[in-house]
Amino acid sequence: MTSAGPTAPTARRSPLLIQLGGLYGIWLREVKRAIRDRGQLIGGISRPILWVLILGIGLNPYFRGEVYGEVTFVVPFTYLQFIFPAVVALNIMFTSVQSAVSVIWDREFGFLREVLVSPMSRGMVLLGKVLGGATVAVFHGCLVLLLARFADVPLTWLDVLKALGLMAMLAFALTSLGVVIANRIRSFEGFGVFSNAVILPLYFTSSSIFPIDPSLSRAQTRVVYPDWLVTIVEYNPLTYAVDALRGVLINYNQFDPRLGIAIMAIFGVVLFAIALFDFRRA
Amino acid sequence: MTGAPNSGSAIHVDALSKRYGRTLALDGVSFDVGDNELFALLGPNGAGKTTLMHILCTILRPDSGVALIGGFDVVKQPLAARRRLGIVFQEPSLDDRLTVHENLNLHGLVFGVPRKLRRQRIEEMLALVELTEWADKRARTLSSGMKRRLEIARALIHDSEIMLLDEPTAGLDAQTRDRIWSYIGRLRNERQITVLVTTHYIEEVEGFDRVCVVDHGKVLALDTPEALKRDCGQQLLRIVPKGEDNRQEILTRYADRLAGEAGESILLTSDDAFVEALLAEYGGRIRSLAIEVPSLETVFLSLTGRELRDQAAGARESTLAFGKRGGEHTR
Numbered sequence: 168m169t170s171a172g173p174t175a176p177t178a179r180r181s182p183l184l185i186q187l188g189g190l191y192g193i194w195l196r197e198v199k200r201a202i203r204d205r206g207q208l209i210g211g212i213s214r215p216i217l218w219v220l221i222l223g224i225g226l227n228p229y230f231r232g233e234v235y236g237e238v239t240f241v242v243p244f245t246y247l248q249f250i251f252p253a254v255v256a257l258n259i260m261f262t263s264v265q266s267a268v269s270v271i272w273d274r275e276f277g278f279l280r281e282v283l284v285s286p287m288s289r290g291m292v293l294l295g296k297v298l299g300g301a302t303v304a305v306f307h308g309c310l311v312l313l314l315a316r317f318a319d320v321p322l323t324w325l326d327v328l329k330a331l332g333l334m335a336m337l338a339f340a341l342t343s344l345g346v347v348i349a350n351r352i353r354s355f356e357g358f359g360v361f362s363n364a365v366i367l368p369l370y371f372t373s374s375s376i377f378p379i380d381p382s383l384s385r386a387q388t389r390v391v392y393p394d395w396l397v398t399i400v401e402y403n404p405l406t407y408a409v410d411a412l413r414g415v416l417i418n419y420n421q422f423d424p425r426l427g428i429a430i431m432a433i434f435g436v437v438l439f440a441i442a443l444f445d446f447r448r449a
Numbered sequence: 450m451t452g453a454p455n456s457g458s459a460i461h462v463d464a465l466s467k468r469y470g471r472t473l474a475l476d477g478v479s480f481d482v483g484d485n486e487l488f489a490l491l492g493p494n495g496a497g498k499t500t501l502m503h504i505l506c507t508i509l510r511p512d513s514g515v516a517l518i519g520g521f522d523v524v525k526q527p528l529a530a531r532r533r534l535g536i537v538f539q540e541p542s543l544d545d546r547l548t549v550h551e552n553l554n555l556h557g558l559v560f561g562v563p564r565k566l567r568r569q570r571i572e573e574m575l576a577l578v579e580l581t582e583w584a585d586k587r588a589r590t591l592s593s594g595m596k597r598r599l600e601i602a603r604a605l606i607h608d609s610e611i612m613l614l615d616e617p618t619a620g621l622d623a624q625t626r627d628r629i630w631s632y633i634g635r636l637r638n639e640r641q642i643t644v645l646v647t648t649h650y651i652e653e654v655e656g657f658d659r660v661c662v663v664d665h666g667k668v669l670a671l672d673t674p675e676a677l678k679r680d681c682g683q684q685l686l687r688i689v690p691k692g693e694d695n696r697q698e699i700l701t702r703y704a705d706r707l708a709g710e711a712g713e714s715i716l717l718t719s720d721d722a723f724v725e726a727l728l729a730e731y732g733g734r735i736r737s738l739a740i741e742v743p744s745l746e747t748v749f750l751s752l753t754g755r756e757l758r759d760q761a762a763g764a765r766e767s768t769l770a771f772g773k774r775g776g777e778h779t780r
């Protein structure tokens with residue numbers, strides 16, 4: 168063994184370089200694990216196909232109000248186009264939270280212990296984990312973008328680039344959310360709990376599968392839809408994220424698109440901070 | 450060594466205590482491990498070995514006391530301490546979905562080992578633990594002995610100077626255990642590292658420089674295996690009396706000599722004169738008698754008052770015992 172010596176070559180490296188190398192290592196692990204998880208990949212592919220091709224195409228004819236007597240409002244898009252950005256968000260949601268849940272396995276099966284005895288700071292360990300999960304989630308979001316042609320959504324490269332930026336922000340915030348939840352869970356009952364208790368409620372109340380008409384006044388909206396539903400939709404932060412994505416992908420906004428960006432940024436930072444606080448304490 | 454403030458010994462532990470609720474897992478433990486020493490921590494289940502290891506590797510805070518690794522306080526300078534440590538935990542901590550090579554590479558990245566050195570170390574360490582052909586296999590496909598060897602290799606990818614191994618050979622067959630000890634022996638000589646091992650296999654610590662016997666969070670004895678045998682290796686007499694009344698009589702008669710009871714047999718501290726006296730009086734009322742010459746086993750027994758093997762029945766043994774008793778679904 169020639170490399171062995173009392174002097175430590177690693178001690179001479181700059182601490183920042185060590186932290187970044189470790190960050191890369193943890194990120195890479197996260198991505199590799201996700202790629203090798205066949206179940207996750209199957210979900211990531213089948214979900215958009217079901218939502219876009221089956222639900223979207225199936226409900227498409229019923230979307231335009233003018234066909235049926237009294238017209239309440241008209242969205243200048245097909246249902247397929249309308250739901251497309253939301254399915255991108257849905258796929259990101261599932262994958263982000265799924266990646267974050269692996270924190271539980273890391274804790275259970277000792278991997279976490281192995282990195283906690285390394286010179287990596289806890290913040291970097293968590294950042295690597297969240298960035299890894301977010302990367303996989305953005306990748307799953309891109310799987311939906313591949314279906315753009317079937318949904319009649321024409322995309323320029325610039326659109327795709329802008330969408331990727333928004334998707335990354337959304338994925339980061341949601342992965343952090345997943346870690347926050349996972350940290351609070353002592354016994355793990357399977358992923359179904361997460362999808363039923365967190366993902367689907369958030370998704371359905373985010374104006375993702377039906378629009379809240381922007382041309383109506385606040386009072387009018389509350390006539391068309393029950394009061395409580397409008398309130399929930401307006402308070403759901405995901406509403407604004409989906410809306411921002413819709414603005415980029417199909418050029419339709421119900422709210423100011425900057426609102427979506429701001430909300431995702433704030434939630435991303437706050438949720439990560441909470442996750443880090445828990446992680447440091449544990 | 451780079452500016453270690455209190456160098457002198459590789460590991461310094463002083464009056465370390467740790468309490469979990471009502472259990473006092475560590476109760477004022479103190480010892481020093483010298484540079485390049487092969488040091489064993491021997492104790493039955495629940496003695497506090499893992500608690501001590503976790504404090505040394507900086508993931509658990511002691512309630513009181515000091516622990517230094519290469520001169521660095523594990524509470525105040527955990528990063529400096531960690532850089533010097535190579536750790537093998539009691540529970541497996543490999544990533545099952547990564548390959549053998551990827552597991553080692555991840556460790557190298559996280560510990561900031563430069564790429565060239567990383568490659569070289571991975572190759573060397575895989576060769577050392579004889580897993581070179583397995584480099585591209587998923588960790589999940591390895592046997593438990595191979596996983597253990599991989600974890601040892603992993604602990605050596607960075608510039609570890611002090612190895613902490615928590616029961617590295619528990620649950621492995623004799624052949625694998627021998628191999629693991631031979632790797633550790635080679636490492637100690639070639640890389641000049643200090644090794645602290647916990648174990649409850651008494652026969653394994655014969656070759657160690659020093660052995661520290663712990664139980665109930667306290668250090669019971671600390672010396673070379675030879676000295677331990679000489680000083681506290683009290684000669685013991687193991688007798689199996691005929692019938693319960695004889696047993697009771699012997700127990701009351703020699704209460705002051707009682708060293709332990711294991712099943713039917715009674716263990717008494719003894720010497721040659723005592724054996725003669727006992728035989729003269731109870732010779733006809735004893736079914737069997739054995740003189741146990743001092744060994745680490747008897748040292749342990751006289752220190753802790755219990756037999757290690759009985760205490761250490763693992764899951765496998767208890768399952769087997771259950772099957773032998775004719776537990777459900779075994780017939």
Ligand SMILES: Nc1ncnc2c1ncn2[C@@H]1O[C@H](COP(=O)(O)OP(=O)(O)OP(=O)(O)O)[C@@H](O)[C@H]1O
Pocket residue numbers: 469470472473474492493494495496497498499500501539649
């Ligand atoms: N996280 C914990 N919470 C509560 N009690 C604990 C915890 N960890 C250990 N203990 C208790 O502390 C004592 C020492 O445990 P420890 O794991 O250090 O023993 P050990 O010597 O490693 O035993 P083994 O040979 O079984 O690994 C035991 O009584 C155990 O029940």
Ligand SMILES: [Mg+2]
Pocket residue numbers: 498499500539615
């Ligand atoms: Mg233990």
